[in-house]
Amino acid sequence: MEEALNLLMFAPQRGARIIRKLVSSAVANAEENAGLDVDTLYIKRIYADQGPTLKRWRARALGRATRINKRTSHLTVVLDEE
Numbered sequence: 001m002e003e004a005l006n007l008l009m010f011a012p013q014r015g016a017r018i019i020r021k022l023v024s025s026a027v028a029n030a031e032e033n034a035g036l037d038v039d040t041l042y043i044k045r046i047y048a049d050q051g052p053t054l055k056r057w058r059a060r061a062l063g064r065a066t067r068i069n070k071r072t073s074h075l076t077v078v079l080d081e082e
Contacts (some may be wrong), residue, residue: 026079043078048075051074053070055068055070
């Protein structure tokens with residue numbers, strides 16, 4: 001688990017910071033709520049699903065309007081013990 005967090009800390013991608021916070025939160029929850037040993041945890045699965053879409057309208061020419069979809073996502077991390 002520590003190796004994954006270190007890789008995410010120095011990754012140049014913009015989303016690496018968000019994923020690092022998500023993984024650290026999952027580890028803290030597993031330790032606090034389930035009483036699991038942090039040293040034996042590993043990432044079994046991590047994925048992003050489509051979340052709700054916010055629908056907004058933007059004014060266009062001749063009194064028309066165009067819909068703008070502001071998409072969101074749900075991030076899920078599944079941890080398991082070795």
